[in-house]
Amino acid sequence: MKEQQRELALRGLMIRGQVSKKEEGKFRGKVDLLTLDEILAPVRSEDEGTDLWNTFNVVQEKMIHGGFHTQLGIDTKVRKVRAIKSFEQDINLNKALFEEAKVLMEYS
Secondary structure (H helix, E strand, C coil), X not given: CHHHHHHHHHHHHHHHCCCCHHHHHHHHCCCCHHHHHHHHCCCCHHHCCCCHHHHHHHHHHHHHHCCCXXXXXXXXXXXXXXXXXXXXXXXXXXXXXXXXXXXXXXXX
C-alpha cells in the first residue's frame, strides 16, 4: 500500500513539474523517499488513512498549496514549492491527478 501511495505522490510531482513521459525515468531517480513521505503526511486529522481517497486528498492538497521542498523538474534546483494561484492551473492539476489515481486504482 505504501508503494502505491508513494507512486501517486510521485505522479503528482511529475504533473506539477510538467515532467514529460520521455523524462519520467530520469525524474524518478531524483526524487527521494523522504520527499514523497513529506508529501504524504496529512495536514488535517480527517485525511489520515491509507485508502486511495485519503491519499488523493493529501497529495492534491500538497500539490496545490505547496510548502514542501523538492526539485520540480529535471534541471531545476531543490526549492520550497509555492502554492498554485492560477485557477486554470489548479483545475488542470486536479484533472490530471484524478486520472492518475484512477489508473492506480485499476492496477491494485
